[in-house]
Amino acid sequence: xxxxxxxxxxxxxxxxxxxxxxxxxxxxxxxxxxxxxxxxxxxxxxxxxxxxxxxxxxxxxxxxxxxxxxxxxxxxxxxxxxxxxxxxxxxxxxxxxxxxxxxxxxxxxxxxxxxxxxxxxxxxxxxxx
Amino acid sequence: xxxxxxxxxxxxxxxxxxxxxxxxxxxxxxxxxxxxxxxxxxxxxxxxxxxxxxxxxxxxxxxxxxxxxxxxxxxxxxxxxxxxxxxxxxxxxxxxxxxxxxxxxxxxxxxxxxxxxxxxxxxxxxxxx
DNA sequence: ATATCAAATGATATTTAATATTAATTATAA
DNA sequence: TTATAATTAATATTAAATATCATTTGATAT
Numbered sequence: 335x336x337x338x339x340x341x342x343x344x345x346x347x348x349x350x351x352x353x354x355x356x357x358x359x360x361x362x363x364x365x366x367x368x369x370x371x372x373x374x375x376x377x378x379x380x381x382x383x384x385x386x387x388x389x390x391x392x393x394x395x396x397x398x399x400x401x402x403x404x405x406x407x408x409x410x411x412x413x414x415x416x417x418x419x420x421x422x423x424x425x426x427x428x429x430x431x432x433x434x435x436x437x438x439x440x441x442x443x444x445x446x447x448x449x450x451x452x453x454x455x456x457x458x459x460x461x462x463x
Numbered sequence: 464x465x466x467x468x469x470x471x472x473x474x475x476x477x478x479x480x481x482x483x484x485x486x487x488x489x490x491x492x493x494x495x496x497x498x499x500x501x502x503x504x505x506x507x508x509x510x511x512x513x514x515x516x517x518x519x520x521x522x523x524x525x526x527x528x529x530x531x532x533x534x535x536x537x538x539x540x541x542x543x544x545x546x547x548x549x550x551x552x553x554x555x556x557x558x559x560x561x562x563x564x565x566x567x568x569x570x571x572x573x574x575x576x577x578x579x580x581x582x583x584x585x586x587x588x589x590x591x592x
Numbered sequence: 593a594t595a596t597c598a599a600a601t602g603a604t605a606t607t608t609a610a611t612a613t614t615a616a617t618t619a620t621a622a
Numbered sequence: 623t624t625a626t627a628a629t630t631a632a633t634a635t636t637a638a639a640t641a642t643c644a645t646t647t648g649a650t651a652t
Contacts, residue, residue, distance in 0.1 A: 509641095
């Protein structure tokens, strides 16, 4: 983190960030809460909510909403998601090519000031088929 | 609708479908409820929920989840969305080119059986900037 | 035209995700 | 070490969505 920003490194915050940086399954708040509780048994779910929002606002993690629920991931590079319609599992798909293609296509849209783009792919994963 | 499927055309269902087919603002359930209530004053919100789900399952409308809330639209062709980060307004972006490009890119992903794709563009709309 | 019956409705209760409030606690910098 | 601003934890509240179920309705066969 950026020392000029005066960020407090509390135990809770460190554990939440650590949990997420070792987890590429796109966990929900509930998942993070359950995971972190193993080390910090007295942590409150509100703290998990607050810190996930906070860490995302600082750009240290990324929030992604899938089918109405927020999920969090350590991969902060622009990327896309492949989502299983059946089990809901999510896999990252990094493709600068796709991001660039999308942004290039949208340039003609003068009314909107486009800043970012992301593509979701829906299908059936190998486990489910 | 498909007559072989034995679908009941209730007043409520017809009004909900009609409301949506004249509305390209991607209304929420609440929006649809408020809109339809003008004609069917005694309609229940549960009925709106049920019918929107039903109509989407029949492919007559499309459900899209933006920032955690479900929205519904009459445009059932594959398309993409441009979303204002500030006011939340949503504009359709039809581009077979982008859909095809995306699907073509993902073909190498043998584990997943990809069926569809959609891209969200985030930015600031003309009103907000 | 009427009876039948599965489907749909509406009212309400419940669940779930997320946010808000606030007193007590804690991390940092002076 | 102290001051103080941020953070925590517990709880309350809100909002979206789903579940339940008695009653009603619409399509079909007669």
